Amino acid sequence: MSRIGKKPIDIPKGVEVKVGEGNFVTVKGPKGELSYKFNPELKINVEENQVKVERPNDSSFMRAIHGTTRALIANMIKGVTEGFTVELEIVGIGYRANMKGKAIELQLGYSHPIHFEPPEGVQIAVEGNIIKVSGIDKQKVGQVAAKIRDFRKPDPYKGKGIRYKGEVIKLKAGKSVGK
Structure with missing residues (x-):
């Protein structure tokens, strides 16, 4: 069995997990509600504040x-x-970010500013040179962060650009002067 798959998931207080027809799982909690349809061949059981996932073969x-x-x-x-x-x-x-309502305006050395409107369920905040992307759906948050990073990926020679906080960019050596 999968080591991760066979571990039961504890349901904290204030969270409600429902498994509908065809393995349509709905999770409600203090921050919101998420739903997802999983493979109908798997068995997803909710019992005694735990969720267990079992496979047929x-x-x-x-x-x-x-x-x-x-x-x-x-x-x-x-x-x-x-x-x-x-x-x-x-x-x-000269690289900076500003909030324009819910959208973010990025000035990243191009001839024009870049406007980015986050999808529903994802919030963006700017504090100095830090952009915080937050939400309840991990996939959406990661996708939005990746899209923002793609506007100006870190340069391998100078390290300029947008990077994840804590990301280490290995800088390449510049041109060497020939003799």
Whole structure:
């Protein structure tokens, strides 16, 4: 069995997990509600403040999806209780970010500013050169952070650009002067 898949998921107080027809899982908590439809061949059981995921057989596909399903449900529960936050750091002279309502305006050395409107369920905040992307859906938060980072990836020579906070950019050596 999958080591991750066979672990039961504890349901904290204030969180309600419902498994509907066809493995449609809904998780309600203090921060909001998330729903997702999982593979109907898996058995998802809610019993005594725990969620257990079981697979019908040991085919390679079922083994692969077993742990993934358990991890996704655990992320849904964590999202509605604590939420997820990804911090991005802007490095470079003249690079800056400003909030324009719910949208973010980035000036990243291009001839024009970049406007980015986050999808529903994701909030963006700017504090100096730090951009905080937060929400209850881990996949959406990560996707939005990746999109913002893609506007100006870190330069391998000077390190300028948008990077995840704590990300280490290995700088390449510049041109060497020939003799």
